[in-house]
Structure formats: structure tokens, C-alpha cells
Amino acid sequence: MKLAYWMYAGPAHIGTLRIASSFKNVHAIMHAPLGDDYFNVMRSMLERERNFTPVTASIVDRNVLARGSQEKVVDNITRKDREEHPDLIVLTPTCTSSILQEDLENFVERAQLDSQGDVMLADVNHYRVNELQASDRTLQQIIKYYIEKARKREELDTTKTVEPSVNIIGLTTLGFHNNHDGRELRKLMADLGIKVNAMIPEGATVDQLKTLPKAWFNLVPYREVGMMAAEYLQTEFGTPYVDITPMGVVETARCIRKIQQVINAQGVGVNYEDFIHEQTLHVSQAAWFSRSIDCQNLTGKKAVVFGDNTHAAAMTKILAREMGIHVVLAGTYCKYDADWFRAEVSEYCDEVLISEDNGEIGDAIARLEPAAIFGTQMERHVGKRLSIPCGVIAAPIHIQDFPIGYRPFLGYEGTNQIADLVYNSFTLGMEDHLLEIFGGHDTKEVITKGISADSDLNWTHEARTELNKVPGFVRGKVKRNTEKFARERGLSEISLEVMYAAKEAVGA
């Protein structure tokens, strides 16, 4: 048992659901107790999704506990197949159902007999993998299923496209700025003259999966999701993959050069150097930003970075290499992939922290007292407590991290966004600091008092106590409205009764 207040990565089934609900016309059925379909709320709230989340639960209740699911799961699958005609139904076990040890594989086989669409069982161990590992695994599983299906039906076309083409693998629903990154990557590929053969899983259909071998190479922008799929496609079809995250000016150039190398190895001669040069100096403002006086002021400032592997590693390199900021600590919660992280960042920071314990990171931040933090929502709150500004660079995230405006982190526009994020975090901190030194904006004492600051009305002790129970942000309003109510009625004392009467009359 572990005492835990907070977790960075969710349980395994969340990863599976993120993959399933990213595809079009794929439905997930969770074998879960009542209330475990919280994923639907998150998707509907955070992504402001207009459509119903294609996830339902086959409820595990007392009866299931006593007698087993029996026909229930099979019925729920075939029913959903009839109602919504999905191409694929993914039966998703949860931590509860996995200890029941029912033969879900058998249910899937039986349901398949009566279903028009395909049915499969997500193959993840809930006590060994987390959300990220599970999503990686499920994506690979679905791809493999459809490749093998096509092969069996002799529909698999492995001839490469005429022009260079790419599969972009790993963009999912509820991923940090994934939809913006997708658009930016498409644009980058178009600029490079590379056709996007498929972008999976977000927005793709399972039908598209059999065309994956036609691409010249695969691009895996995020470390956490898509690596297993890319490796599978390499083993199966020899398709090379590029796994350099194009985040930051230097890494984007590195990613493009690697693409150039991969394409040229397949018999065409492309040269992207001029493109990289033009973009770096004129399209992205980040290179110029590093040279500007603003950025000079950031030199040697201390920062702490914490997040998932992809974003924390890329951010560390951007801060250290491109902006001259002193990264005192870089950390990740992807414990299972810690070696990769260490290798990526060791030369760019003083200290590496691999931990899933938010207390440990909070303590480290308090000890190091950086001028800015780049982390998750948890680090943002640590920053709030310690009065250190924080830019959010990785999940777990809140609704404000799903902006409507265009905010990619990848590609050349991404470099602009990151420059803004970094600069705004630091200047805000500086401004705060200066204000403190010079004693605030307005040092003159306030002479006139607000409307309700001074009043001729007498609040009884009970009413005063009650008023203090009203949450701070509305207390002033309640006080003003109650006093207005009392004044209008010529009451000089405000008792509990008057307070309630005011609320009843005017909603004070």
C-alpha cells in the first residue's frame, strides 16, 4: 500500500480509452463498476467535445460479483454494435475487473460471432502499466490487428507511394496540445514536400490502418505514445522511423535533417538546409529572441523543469541551449523510461529527478528556489504557494490548458509559442519582485473608502459570524446587499433574521 494524494499518470484503462476514442467510429466498452466512466466527463469537459464520447460501461455490480458477467458483457457488445455500428469495439478491462479474472477473451470471441464490426480485448495489465504505457500498447495492438486482418484477406498493399510520404503516429485525444501540434506537423510536412499518408490515432478510421505500410517513413513526435507501433512497423515492413521531437529550434532542425536522411536513403535527393535556414532566421522568432536584449536578461536565471519525458526533455534543452537559462533540475514522472530521460538531459542540467511523488518535487523546488518553474498543473500550484511563476508544459492539465486559440508546442510556430511562455513566466516574476522592492504600484495611502467599507449599521455577533462563513469572493457583495436591504427598511441592526430575509428578497 502506498499513501498517495496525487498522481501524474492515470490508470491503464485511461490510456486505452484515449486511443480508442481518438479513432473515428471506434467504441470502447469498459468492464467496470458504476462511476468508472469518469473518462467521459473529462473528455467532454476538457476537450469541450461536441459529440458523445464513444465509451460505455458494462457495469460490474453485486450480481456480477456473485455470478460472473455471464451474458452481460456479450450482450452489451452486440447491443452497441447494433445501435451505433462501430467499425471496432474495444473491450476495456479496469483494475476492478482485472482481479475478477473472468475470461474476457472468451466473451470477445462470442460477441464477435454476432457483431458486424470487429471486437477486441485491450491487452494491458492494470497493476503493472500506467496510462501512457497502456496507450502505447493499445495503439500497437489495434494497428497489428488490422494489418494482420488485411494480410489474411490479401488486401495489404505494401508498395510505397510515388512521392515521399509519412505516417504521423501518436496524436491522441486529451493529449497536451495534440490537436494544435497535429496541424503544425501537417504544415511542416507540406512545406517539406512530404505527403501525409496517415495520421493516427486522432481522427483516423481503422480502415486507414492497412495503408500504413505505404508510407516511406513514420514520424513519432512524442516519446510516450507511438514508439511500439513504429517499432512494429519497422520489424514488419522495414519502415524506418524518426523519433526526434521537433520541439525547439535546434531539435526541429535535427528532426528535419533526420527526415532528409531517411528519405534520401530511399532513393531521392532532397536538401532541406535552405528551408531550415529560412525558417530559423525568419519564420520562427525564437532564434532572434535568443539574441535580443530581453533574452540576455534571462541569462543564468534558475529554472526547474518537470513533466513527461517528451516535454520535460525538450524544454530543458530549449532553456539551456537556446536561451542560456540555468536549469538547476530537470525531472520526469515517466519512471519506466528513466534511462532515456537521463541520457537526453544530463548535459543540460545540474540535477535529474525521476519521481512520481509530487511531495518530492515540491520539496526540491522549495530547496532550489528557482526564478521560474516549467511543469504540470501540480507544479503550478507549488509555484503559487511559493510565489514562483510557472509555465505549464505537460499533463496532468486543466481546462485552461486546452486553449481554443492556436497553440502548438511543435514545429516552427511552436518555437514562438514556447518563447512567449518562457518570457512571460520570467518577466512576471521579475515584475513582482520589483514591485516588492519599490513597495507596490501605488504608494499613496487610500483616502476615500469604498461604498461599504464604513457603515452606520450594526451587525449582531451572530450575523457577523454568519457573514464570515460566506466565501470570501462573494462576502463583500452579500454584505453590501444586506445593508442596502436593511437601510431601505429603516433597520439599524442586522441580525441573522435580517440576513436571511435579505437573501430571500434579493438573493443577497
Added chain:
Amino acid sequence: MTAAQIRPTTPEPSALNFECETGNYHTFCPISCVAWLYQKIEDSFFLVIGTKTCGYFLQNAMGVMIFAEPRYAMAELEEGDISAQLNDYDELKRLCDQIKRDRNPSVIVWIGTCTTEIIKMDLEGIAPRLEAEIGIPIVVARANGLDYAFTQGEDTVLAAMAQRCPKQAPTKTEEKEERNAIQKLLNFGRQTEEVTQAEAEYADHPPLVLFGSLPDPVVTNLTLELKKQGVKVSGWLPAKRYTELPVIEEGYYSCGVNPFLSRTATTLMRRRKTKLIGAPFPIGPDGTRAWLEKICSVFNIEPKGLEEREAQIWQNLEDYVQLIRGKSVFFMGDNLLEISLARFLIRCGMTVPEIGIPYMDKRYQKAELDFLERTCNEMGVALPRIVEKPDNYNQIQRIYELKPDLVITGMAHANPLEARGIDTKWSVEFTFAQIHGFTNARDILELVTRPLRRNTNLKDLGWDKLVKEAVEV
């Protein structure tokens, strides 16, 4: 209120119609009750013994509260716990020692989850032994998704707490003072003679204990409403602090303030031998009046001024009632407040084609159900169909068909319905807002009318339906 002019659209059934569907519906897991209970019971610590799934739910459902050093935590089960390689007792002792050291609470509440049920972890057996060893009371509540929905979590906790209420009033005066927080609140440090005089304001009736967790301002409000009728509230389950749990002696009267407290009611009757006052719930001015009248009638007190008070409240609500009169509302069902809210909204002049509800205790809610039926008859509207364990998919088909003016539903369905041009109100807000008593009736309508007011503002923009595919009906 004038009797509504709305004609019933369907032939009026003679009695309420109960149905039961598949139970494939969305609701919160009952462990969510820790979110409001840890705030209510200030010296408690809630330990949820479950998996990452439970933790993830709490972390996301509680939003910003997570960052405010909550007095709750997960005891996250690992593979060794599931396969019994680790000893449950030792593991729980280690964690509870840590909690005692860091927070020093007056009670630790263990919330059993689906996983502890399935692996049959004997929490009720371990708790007394551990309690003796560490010297802090441990209350066990099995608030799991196998058996319960959302607000029923509070019911399981309060049922367990009811067992811990002292059996006898303490004799020493200092102790008494410390325990009787509500009395102290009402007396506000007045001198003893004044208090004795204040006692005379009450009618002579047997002690009454109310149960249900409400925010402190609402507790004060309802207590004062009863005081106006000469009814004295001897205690409230739960109190602000665990150490202030009310005395419950055999023969006391008890009355619930929320519709989802049937286990607590049962426990108070069977285990603590109290007499349960079955009343409608004090939600809406009609409900509040009926609740007060029922309590008065049990104690043979003639209620004073309630009719005028109710009329006054309705008058103050008129601007909001105008917005909803004649409109229809569909409850998908997820928090068990549905019957009381529907009854109130029917009194406001709305029609209710369907009330979805997770679980329907016809005995505990009898007075409320009768009141609903009477309200429908008086307002001249069709009786709603009450669907227990609803099926959300079927409900959405019915919503497409019925085209209600408002759907009260969980967040999983709210945005998709809005995108299809259907006004929705997020049901969970009713659990966290202050909705009890005369004073808070306006807050209920504030919530109910918000989508209607918002969409009136946007009406002329032509942005009703914002999904590409035509909705299949």
C-alpha cells in the same frame, strides 16, 4: 401560485409509474462523498483504500480542492496487496501511523472500494484492533461503485457514524458545552439564566436529531426555522467536528434532510431505536413548509405563519418562475435528489416527463413521493414516469423524441446535448449548491434558469445546432 393552465399531454395515470432499466448510466463514484465530508467534519481524515482508478477519479472530480492540502488520501493498493503477499493489517497500520503523525485527526474514516470488496479485505475486522492500538477512532464505510451511486456514499459514512454517537448525555457541564455546538450557536454565549429563559421558547417535545451533511449556514438556517415553531434541534449528524457527534438515546426522534439517506435512517431506527419522522425534504419552499409541518405535527405543535411565509417566498421567486412556467424538464438521474427537485419544479409550473434516479427507496421517500403525486394533481399535470437504474442510451433517444426544454444531466452528456440544441443543466451542481430551506429556494431556480437565461441572450445568433452530422431520431 395559480393552478397551471397547462393541459396534461398524455392521459393521466392514476398513480406514479415506476420502471427499472439496465443500470447503464453515468454517475459519480460514491467515494466522491469525501470531497464534502472532509470539509464538513473538520477534524476528520478520510483514507480511501483503493486503486489508481479511484485516485484518478477523486483527483479530477475535486479539481482545485486537491491543491488545498485536503484531509484525505488514497491508500493505493499494489499488486502485493491484491495477491495477499502483504499483510493488510500491517500495511494499514503503517499508513494510519503516518496520518496520525502528520495530521493528528480525531477520527480516520476508511472508505472501502470495489477492490477491497472483491478481494474481501476485512476492514470492519481490522478497524477495532487498529483503533485500540493507535488510539484514534476508525470508522469504516463501504462506499463502492458495486453497490452505490454518488450521494449514497454519504449515506454509508453517516450510517457508520450513527453507531458512534454517544448513547447517553454526559453529566458534566463542561463536556456538555463542548458537545452541544448547535445549542451554543443558538445561545451565543448568553448567560445561563438567559439560556433557561430561552428554553421556554421551545415547546415541550422529545429530543430531535436531524441527519444529513449540509453546509454550516444551511444548518443554522434550518435550525432557526424549527426554532420559530418551538422545535428544538438537540443535535445534528454529522456535526462540525467528530468529537461533537450528537447524543442519541433510545426514543429520540430523527428526521432526514436529504433523500439519499435511507441506510442512515434505517440504522437510526433499528440500531439506535429512534423514531423516524418520514417527511418530504426541505428543498423548495413547498418542501420546506411540508417538512416543518410534518415535524410539528409529530410533536403536536400547531405551525405558525408557514402559509404566509411560503407565499412570500413564492412571490420573491416570481421573476425566475416566469422563465420556466409551462416548460418541460427531463431528469436523467444521478444523485437521488431528483424526486424532490422534480416536485419543486412542478410546483413552479414545469412539466416533467421523466425522472431518472439511481435508486428509489419507496419507504424512506414515501412522504416525498406522496407529495409529488399531490403536487401533480394540484397543478393539473401528468404524473412523471420514474425510471430507476436508467439506461442513458435509451434516455437520449427519448430526449430526441420528447424535445424537453431542459435536461438535467451529468457532465458526460451536457456538452454533446448542448451541441445538438438541447438546453442542459449540470446535475452535480445541485449537490454542492445550497438548496435547502426557504432562504435557498432562489438558488435552485438560479441554477435551473441559468441555461435558459444564457440561451435567451444568444437566441438570435442562429447557433442552435453545432454538430455536423444530422441527429438521427
